[in-house]
Amino acid sequence: MSIVRFVVNNAAAKKLSGTRAGKMRSELVASAFALFSQRGFDGVNLDEIAAHAGVTKGSLYWHFNSKRDLIHAACAYYYRTYQRRINEALSNVIDPWERLDRTLRVAVRTCLMDQQNRVFTMEIFTFSVHDEALRRGWQQFYDSVREFYIGLVKTAASAGRIHVSDPEQAVNLMLAAMEGVKLRALFEPEICSAQEEARIVAGLWEILGYRPEAVHA
Amino acid sequence: MSIVRFVVNNAAAKKLSGTRAGKMRSELVASAFALFSQRGFDGVNLDEIAAHAGVTKGSLYWHFNSKRDLIHAACAYYYRTYQRRINEALSNVIDPWERLDRTLRVAVRTCLMDQQNRVFTMEIFTFSVHDEALRRGWQQFYDSVREFYIGLVKTAASAGRIHVSDPEQAVNLMLAAMEGVKLRALFEPEICSAQEEARIVAGLWEILGYRPEAVHA
DNA sequence: AACGCACAATACTCATCAGTATGGAACCGC
C-alpha cells in the first residue's frame, strides 16, 4: 500500500502498459527523463531521445503528440519514481518518528547528491512559469509530499516528541528550505558531504520544532 | 558607501558608462533584463531586445559579442540593482537588529511579490547548470549577501537578542528557505499576502534563533 | 570639404529542430 499517495493522471499510459506499444512508450519516457535530467528540456532534441530508446523520431510521434506531451510524461515518471523511492525507504519502518527521520535523511541526501533530480526539477520550475499544466502537476505532487510530512509531524507532536505550534507552517518552511538546499548544492558542491548532510538534517529538524538540547535537558 | 558589497567585474561597461555607446549599452542591458524577467532567456530573441531598446540587432552586436554575453551583462545588472534596493531600504537604519529585520522583510517581500525577480533568478539557476561563468557570478553575489546577513546575525547574537550556536549555519538555512519560499510562490500565488509574509518572516527569524516567546518569557 | 571612425541598419546565411507526409514491416483476425 502506498504511503506517499500521488495519483498520476495518466490513464492512457496505464491502459497500454502491458502491450508492446506500452513498453516502447515507457522506454521513451525513461529515455526522455534520463536525457532531460542531464541537459535540460531545451538541451535535448527528439532525435536524441528516440535514438536513446532505440527507435527514430517517427516512432516517438506515434506515441506522443508533441515534445511538450513527452515532457509532461517525463514529469509524471519522475513523480512516480520519487514516491516509490520514499516508499521503499520506509518499507520496514513503523514508528512515525523513525519514519519522519528516515524521510528527512533520504530527501536531504537526494537534494545534495542527486544531480539528475536537481537538474530535472529546476527545468520543471523554469518551464512552469509559462506552462500551467506543468505547474498543476508539480503542485499536485508537492501537495502529496507536504501532506505526508504534515501527517508525520502531527503524530510526533501528539507524542510530545517535538514542540511545534503550527505543524503546517513548519512543514512549509522546512520543505522550502530543502528546495533551497538542493539549489545551493548546485553552486557549492563542497556541501555534498556526509557531515554537511547531517547538519542540514539537524537544521530541518529544528524548523520542525525538534531541539535535541531541549529534550535532553 | 555600499553596505552589501558586490564588485561587478565589468570594466568595459564602466569605461563606457558616460559615453553615447555606454548609454546604449546600458539601455540594451536594461531591455534584456526586462524581457528575460518576463519570458526567460530562451523565450526572447535578440531582435526583440534590440527593438525594446530602440535599435536593431546590428547595433546590439556592436555592443555585445553574443547572446550569452548579453545574458551575463543582464545578470550583472540584476546583482547591482538588487544590492542597491537593499542599500536604499537600509539607508536610514543604524541599529543592527533593525537592519536585519528590515532586510528580512524587504527580501521576503521581493521573494513573494516580485515575479520578475523570480523568473530571472530561476533562469540563472537553470542556465548555470551548463555555464560555469554564470555559476561563479551568482556564487559571488550570493556570498556577498550571505556575509552581510552573517555580520548582522553575529552582531545580534553578541547583543543577546538572538540565541544561535552557529550563525553561519543558521544564515545558510535561512537563505535556503528564502529561495524555497520564492519558488513556492510560483506554484501557490495565494501565499503572496501581507499576513503570509509576516508568518514567513517570523519563521525565518526562528531559523536565526530568535523566538519571541523565549524573549518575553 | 574630405577623411576616418564609431555606431547603427539592412539583408542575408546557415544551422537547428519540431513536426509531418509517406511508405514499409510486423502482427492479428477472418
Added chain:
DNA sequence: GCGGTTCCATACTGATGAGTATTGTGCGTT
C-alpha cells in the same frame, strides 16, 4: 492468404533565430 491495423523508419518541410557581411549615417578632426 488477405486485408486492416499498429508501430516504425525515412525523407522532407517550414519556422526560427543567432550571427555575419555589407552598407549607411553622423560626428569629430584636419
